[in-house]
Amino acid sequence: MPLNCDVATLLHALQSDDPDAQMQVLDACFATLTDPTLWYWLIGFTVVSALVGALIGKYKQAVVRDTLLGLALGPIGWGISLLLPKAVRKPRCRTCGKPVDAGDRHCRHCGAAL
Ligand SMILES: [Zn+2]
Structure with a gap:
């Protein structure tokens, strides 16, 4: 066996x-x-x-x-x-492509107007 x-x-x-x-x-x-x-x-x-x-x-x-x-x-x-919370897709700066906050007037990375 x-x-x-x-x-x-x-x-x-x-x-x-x-x-x-x-x-x-x-x-x-x-x-x-x-x-x-x-x-x-x-x-x-x-x-x-x-x-x-x-x-x-x-x-x-x-x-x-x-x-x-x-x-x-x-x-x-x-x-x-x-x-987990649904991932929020952050808007991106059109000049440098880095993520920015939705309410920002200027990119915090390159300073371009959004
Ligand atoms: Zn930028």
């Missing part, structure tokens, strides 16, 4: 003095960790997390920020994205 890599089996093997039993459990755990199915799920989940983050970001006008949040934190990142 193949061993499963669960906590009970692991604890049992670590408490026993039989090195063969310990090796068998380590092998079982190693097989679980290197199972490609696990990695397909993990990669698929990561891609979906990033895509949902990007969708939230499109609504919030912060696609890069929310894609990265989804990528790094998954559903937790989606929650953070939804809680």
Whole structure:
């Protein structure tokens, strides 16, 4: 019967003095960790997390920020994205291209009239 890599089996093997039993459990755990199915799920989940983050970001006008949040934190990142305020796109100076405040009469970077 193949061993499963669960906590009970692991604890049992670590408490026993039989090195063969310990090796068998380590092998079982190693097989679980290197199972490609696990990695397909993990990669698929990561891609979906990033895509949902990007969708939230499109609504919030912060696609890069929310894609990265989804990528790094998954559903937790989606929650953070939804809680963050909608990004406000600042107007830009026509002369130098740097962001300025909406009420400004002159660019604070180059002094050009807005
Ligand atoms: Zn300027």
